Amino acid sequence: MSLLQVEGLHIHYGGIQAVRGIDLKIDEGELVCLIGANGAGKSSALKGIVGLLPHGGQVHYAGASLKGRPTHAIAAAGLALVPEGRGIFARLTVAENLAMGAYLRRDADAVRADYERIYQTFPRLAERRGQLAGLLSGGEQQMLAIGRALMGRPRLLLLDEPSMGLAPLMVRNIYETIQAVAREGMTILLVEQNAHLALQVSSRGYVMESGAITLAGPSAELAADPQVRAAYLGE
Amino acid sequence: MDIFIQQLINGLVLGSIYALVALGYTMVYGILELINFAHGEVTMMGAMVALAVIGALMGVAPDLPGVVVVLGGVLIAVPVCMLLGFGIERLAYRPLRNAPRLAPLITAIGLSIVLQNVAMLIWGRQYIAFPPLLPKGQFEILGAHISVLQLFIVALSVTVMLGLWFTVQKTRLGRAMRATAQSREVAALMGVNVNSVIAATFIIGSALAALAGVMVSAYYGLAHYYMGFLLGLKAFSAAVLGGIGNIAGAMLGGLLLGVIEALGAGYIGDLSGGFLGSHYQDVFAFFILSLVLVFRPSGLLGERVASRA
Numbered sequence: 001m002s003l004l005q006v007e008g009l010h011i012h013y014g015g016i017q018a019v020r021g022i023d024l025k026i027d028e029g030e031l032v033c034l035i036g037a038n039g040a041g042k043s044s045a046l047k048g049i050v051g052l053l054p055h056g057g058q059v060h061y062a063g064a065s066l067k068g069r070p071t072h073a074i075a076a077a078g079l080a081l082v083p084e085g086r087g088i089f090a091r092l093t094v095a096e097n098l099a100m101g102a103y104l105r106r107d108a109d110a111v112r113a114d115y116e117r118i119y120q121t122f123p124r125l126a127e128r129r130g131q132l133a134g135l136l137s138g139g140e141q142q143m144l145a146i147g148r149a150l151m152g153r154p155r156l157l158l159l160d161e162p163s164m165g166l167a168p169l170m171v172r173n174i175y176e177t178i179q180a181v182a183r184e185g186m187t188i189l190l191v192e193q194n195a196h197l198a199l200q201v202s203s204r205g206y207v208m209e210s211g212a213i214t215l216a217g218p219s220a221e222l223a224a225d226p227q228v229r230a231a232y233l234g235e
Numbered sequence: 236m237d238i239f240i241q242q243l244i245n246g247l248v249l250g251s252i253y254a255l256v257a258l259g260y261t262m263v264y265g266i267l268e269l270i271n272f273a274h275g276e277v278t279m280m281g282a283m284v285a286l287a288v289i290g291a292l293m294g295v296a297p298d299l300p301g302v303v304v305v306l307g308g309v310l311i312a313v314p315v316c317m318l319l320g321f322g323i324e325r326l327a328y329r330p331l332r333n334a335p336r337l338a339p340l341i342t343a344i345g346l347s348i349v350l351q352n353v354a355m356l357i358w359g360r361q362y363i364a365f366p367p368l369l370p371k372g373q374f375e376i377l378g379a380h381i382s383v384l385q386l387f388i389v390a391l392s393v394t395v396m397l398g399l400w401f402t403v404q405k406t407r408l409g410r411a412m413r414a415t416a417q418s419r420e421v422a423a424l425m426g427v428n429v430n431s432v433i434a435a436t437f438i439i440g441s442a443l444a445a446l447a448g449v450m451v452s453a454y455y456g457l458a459h460y461y462m463g464f465l466l467g468l469k470a471f472s473a474a475v476l477g478g479i480g481n482i483a484g485a486m487l488g489g490l491l492l493g494v495i496e497a498l499g500a501g502y503i504g505d506l507s508g509g510f511l512g513s514h515y516q517d518v519f520a521f522f523i524l525s526l527v528l529v530f531r532p533s534g535l536l537g538e539r540v541a542s543r544a
């Protein structure tokens with residue numbers, strides 16, 4: 001059984017159907033991407049999975065149903081979402097944001113070691129640890145959001161458009177980190193509008209359009225698909 | 236000069252009580268953007284329950300030292316109010332968490348009427364005297380008098396406020412409260428049980444309100460089922476003055492409002508050429524409050540709305 005298995009996921013806002021019965025699964029250790037244009041329903045699907053939106057259909061994680069479980073319990077089960085727009089706590093310091101990532105952990109010594117690891121990965125955060133997170137640049141905030149999620153030692157990391165609004169150099173920096181985290185064995189579902197990047201780093205991908213999954217397969221194949229090339233790779 | 240110092244002292248005493256109550260408003264507002272209009276009534280309940288316990292203790296054990304009797308009243312009133320605050324959130328606000336904002340506001344007002352009536356049914360309409368149990372002495376500083384009770388009120392308030400400040404700034408619960416105030420969704424993603432944090436906020440605020448209720452009734456020597464209304468209104472104004480949602484602001488706003496009110500009471504006669512008496516102190520206080528808000532709509536320490544992430 002896959003680590004995450006989603007079947008027939010439906011989400012609607014009032015009368016608007018944002019997600020129309022999608023299926024997807026992720027195995028332990030995979031880096032899978034979910035690409036699609038503006039408004040395709042990608043963020044809604046993620047929010048449904050972590051229990052931030054009521055939904056129809058099935059979500060199984062590590063063999064158990066997540067249906068009806070509150071978000072904090074889903075987080076406790078090892079699912080971490082880095083939300084679109086980063087969702088950092090602007091009026092908490094950088095260090096306090098990281099501490100929030102470790103909110104559920106009781107192993108104080110290991111937590112301390114993890115801070116140091118995060119600070120090593122993102123030296124910019126180390127320099128600014130006492131500063132209010134709201135004062136960080138967009139790229140630094142994205143680093144913080146990812147670092148914060150890692151502080152919880154999740155088993156599955158959901159990333160919602162980590163490249164959004166960042167300068168190219170910063171995007172590269174963030175993506176190198178994502179790949180490094182993946183190499184260490186983290187299971188990742190990467191949601192992106194930037195299909196080019198996402199297909200490059202992932203092994204498999206899903207293409208979402210108007211709330212439905214229209215294509216799925218190995219990332220290399222998707223990148224070579226004429227439809228994908230035309231619609232998402234600007235060719 | 237000594238009337239100035241005297242009124243300053245009186246104002247700080249009153250203001251530290253306002254501050255304790257204001258903290259309850261501001262903490263709840265910070266997390267839920269809800270004005271808990273029933274908070275004044277929690278303060279009243281604190282005073283009433285304490286007085287009931289004090290009365291009972293004096294009946295059963297007339298030889299107990301006064302301080303111990305009052306302490307007994309506080310030790311019962313505080314948990315009773317914590318439970319009340321928990322119940323208010325659980326029953327009146329949580330079911331309306333995602334309802335339009337007017338709905339919880341109406342419930343809040345309704346709830347405060349219910350609590351007043353409950354108190355009236357239990358304790359009647361008459362003023363209840365706070366028995367003279369506490370030490371009477373007073374000190375003289377700079378030509379002004381400060382009583383032991385006043386000194387005690389300020390000391391306890393400051394201690395409690397420091398404790399709250401530490402809790403909010405330095406503990407895991409406090410961090411979760413601040414995170415929840417900024418984004419309930421993201422806090423939940425971190426594993427925070429948002430409902431528990433909100434409940435904790437009401438419980439802490441209600442404990443402070445209970446203390447304030449006992450102190451204010453000890454200070455004025457009486458309690459009444461309707462006392463929560465004006466006290467709540469003033470404390471809420473103090474929270475707005477300091478910048479609602481801001482904890483330091485509530486402390487500052489409370490102290491300032493107390494001082495403004497006391498100085499107003501001391502000087503309003505002179506200022507108005509004898510036209511207005513000292514009972515216009517409330518009008519004076521609210522006038523100053525309005526003036527501040529005209530120039531700083533988000534309150535003294537409130538952030539400008541745009542900077543809210």
Ligand SMILES: Nc1ncnc2c1ncn2[C@@H]1O[C@H](COP(=O)(O)OP(=O)(O)OP(=O)(O)O)[C@@H](O)[C@H]1O
Pocket residue numbers: 013016017018036037038039040041042043044045084193
């Ligand atoms: N809170 C909401 N209320 C009503 N409609 C919403 C809400 N959030 C999203 N939608 C609608 O649901 C659909 C899917 O939105 P969603 O944010 O999931 O798309 P997305 O694929 O993440 O887009 P983007 O790449 O721009 O982030 C869109 O039509 C959007 O307008």
Ligand SMILES: [Mg+2]
Pocket residue numbers: 042043044084160161
């Ligand atoms: Mg999105």
